[in-house]
Every structure is written in structure tokens, then in C-alpha cells.
Amino acid sequence: MKYMISFFQPLSEYQRLEDPKQTEAYMGAWASYVEAMFASGLVVAGDGLLPPSTGASVRIRDGKRQVQDGPFADTKEHLGGYFVLEAPTMDVVLEWAARAPSSATGTTEVRPVMERKG
């Protein structure tokens, strides 16, 4: 079965990239995790995303468009990347989710992927 792991972190984590003293530790932890994940043979797809400040958010409310730089203020944790894994059980995926650096600072979400028919 396919599962998606999504990594959510507070803004403070992404801000570590702006501090040269913290960049190595931050990138190092993620690099090790990603490498171990690929070595597991479970990965179907996966990407890291550039920090939230580099993106844009779109909403349409009462017929009006809202577009803004970065995320909306009401979100506390922001998506940093994802993997889609092919695994026999959710338990296996949860073990990997626990190892993600985002689990200690934010939330790592695991969801089964809907099967596409036809």
C-alpha cells in the first residue's frame, strides 16, 4: 500500500537555514534521514521543498482572490517536504515518520494514498 509522509515544521526551523552556524546541523540531520529512507527501498517518490517564505498562498473567499507571499499567518506548522512510500503496513511507515527531524520540532503526518481507478 502507498502512504504519504509529510513533514511539517514551525517557521523557527526554517529560520535556522539563515544562520550559518545552524545550517550544517539542520541540513545534516535531514540529509542523513533522506539517505536512510532511500536506502530502505520503500520510496516511490519524494521531494524537499524550498522554505515557506519562497512560496505563495492562494485563497478565494466571497468570490475574491487573495494571494500572498509565504504562508497565511494562521498556520503554525509548514510543509517542508514529503515522501510517498510503498509499504506492507502503516506500522512500518510510522517508524520512519518517528525518525524524521520534523517529529521532534513539529509534526510528521502519515496518510494512505487513494488508489486511482482506471
Next chain:
Amino acid sequence: MTTSAWQAAESAARDSYGRLLAYLAYRWRDIAAAEDALADAFAAALATWPRDGVPASPDAWLMTAAKRNLLQAARHAKLAADPAVTILLGEEEGMTDTHDNPQTIPDDRLKLLFVCAHPAIDPAIHTALMLQTVLGLEAKQIAAAFLVQPATLAQRLVRAKAKIRDAGLRFEEPEAHELPERVHAVLEAIYAAYSLGWDGALDAQSPDLAHEALYLAQLVRKLLPEHEPAAAEAAGLLALLLFCESRQAARAGADGAFVPLHEQDTAHWDRAMMQAANQSLWQAAALKRPGRFQLEAAIQSAHCQRAFGGAVPWPGIAMLYAQLAAIAPTVGALVGQAVAVGEAQTPAQGLALLAQMDDAAIAGYQPWWVAKAYLLAKQGERAAARDCYLRAIGLTELPAIRDYLLRRAQALE
């Protein structure tokens, strides 16, 4: 309430819950029904005791209320002819006086532990079942420790309890020839709980499974007949857990940094606990039934030599691991053996043992990568050692341990 008063109340509550549930479940033969009846009794207590005052014997009050709930449920389901009902009724009528003294409620928790570890039940659920029934832990807490979806675990527990009821699995102590195996299943489940809680001390938020496991190990040791040969392994497990607990305070440095075994300040090791551990180990040896947990405890005892000014006796530890690997070749034991051989003989020999291990078993097993990194570094292969530390980091959950491994990797640059 002071912290110690609170802890005393909590441990009394845990003790009571387990004894009450075991007593009810054993007679009613339906754990889930007994749990529900007891939960309702607790709810009734919370409603009436503040108003009417706490009864002189709270356990007896709860027992009576729970029994009443079970009998009511039986009448409702028209099960008046069920033998379990008759037993319960008979006790109710004949023995109201004895329940005023809580000491007379027999301790059936060992029976409950035995049924939770019954071979007909999926071994993967043994630990969770024991934690829920004997300790009253919530499925959600247990699920967190096992890294399983709470809903899934709850379902598995329901199925296990239904199986115990429907298959009429025996609660009694198993036959003599089955006893060692069943005791071992119980001990393995307790050890699994302890292992899950091992890093709990480094992470203040997590449920204190290590202490719950220690409690269960002491309980099993206490409830098994003293000269029962199968009790040797129970004493062995207790010794093992006490040795591990004795070093908990030394695992975290002043700033919360992780401190591995060979770097720990032995002044922070709990000597009284180590002594209790050694005593338990000697008692086990006297029963002349060697086993896996006694070997593991002996290995831990050897590591603790450092507290008395000695060096770590690696050749002795390597020999103990060789015996352990012969009877219980778990990934943990094999990695431990490799490190011991690497220290007692040469890193190359230790690395050879690591290389023999099954690829699939070690791919996601963090300690294997840490051991390999450590031995490669000892051999002077810095780049290869660094790569292994980085892989180990990717398999590590706790930030404190990740930080430690990162420092070791950086030291090899």
C-alpha cells in the same frame, strides 16, 4: 498533595486496579466485560465518595460494585445459568465479611499475565495486553510507545480479549511442562515494554514505560514460587532491568546531552540498585537454570564493574555474548557481541561479525550502524566510519542522540 504522596496514591491505584481486574477477569472469564464493570464501579465511586465519604475499604467497595455490574449484565443477557455467574453469586452471598479486609482479595495478577502471554494470542500484542489489563494503561499511551495507530491497537486489543473469552483460554498457571515457556513469554513481553521505555528518561514527555516494566518484573518475581526453576529467568530479568535503571541518571549530561555507557560518570550510577540487581542475579544462579535474561544481566553486571574502579572486562563480556548468541541470537545480542569482540580482540574481528548479519535485519537497525562506525573508527578508517555515523543519524529518533552521533561524525572529518 506532595509529589511523594501523589506517587504513593498513583502506585496504590495501579496496584488496586490490577488486583481487582485480575480477580474479576479470572472468575468471569471475560476480560473486556470485567474492565467495563470495573470502569463503571470507578465512575460510581467518583460520583458518590465525595458526597458520602471514602469507604473504610475502598477496594472492597469497588469489588462489590463491579460484581454487581457484571451480574446485572448477565441477568440482562439472560445468562443466569452460566457457571461464572454462579461462582460470582456464591462468593457474594457467602463471604461478605471477608471483603472488608482488602488483604483477603487474592492476587490473581500472575494468572492474568499468564493468559496475556498465551501462545494462542499473537505475540506482538502480549505486551500491550499486559500493560492495559494489569497496569490499567490507556490504549492511546501504549500505542504511542509502540508507534502504532491508536485505533489499530485498540482493535487488536479487542480481538485478543475476545479470543481469550471465546477460546476459553485457561487463566490458571500452565501445566508444569508448559510453565518455563509461558514464563518466558511473559518475561519477553515485560522486556519489550522496558526497551520501549528505555529512552523515556531522555525525553521527559514520554509515558514512563520503563518504570511500569520494572514494576511488572518485580511482581512476577514476587508471585512465582521461590524455588520454582522457571523463576530463575524472572530473577534474571529483574536483575537486568535493575542494572539498566541504575545507570539512567548518568545517560543525560548537564545540558541534556546524551552520554553513552563508556563515557558515563559512574558516580551517577545508583549503587543500591546495582546491589539489588546483583542479589537477584545470585538468587537466579542458585536455581541452576541458565537462560537468556540471566546472561544479559551478567553482561550488564560486568559493565558495572567500572563503578568499582575496574576496567570493563571485555574478554569476559565477549564470552557471555557468545553464550547469549547461541541461545538467543537477536539483532541486539549479535551487535553487542560484535562490539565486545572488537574490544576484546581486534576491530577487524568485530567488523567481521557485523558483516555476517542478515542485510534485511540490519538495514533499519540503528545500533548496527553505530557499532560499525565505532569499530571502523578504532581501525582508523575515518571516512567509512563517518559515513556509518551519518546513516545511523538517519535512523535515530531522539534529537539528543542525533546530536551525539553528529559530534562523533564531525570529530572524524
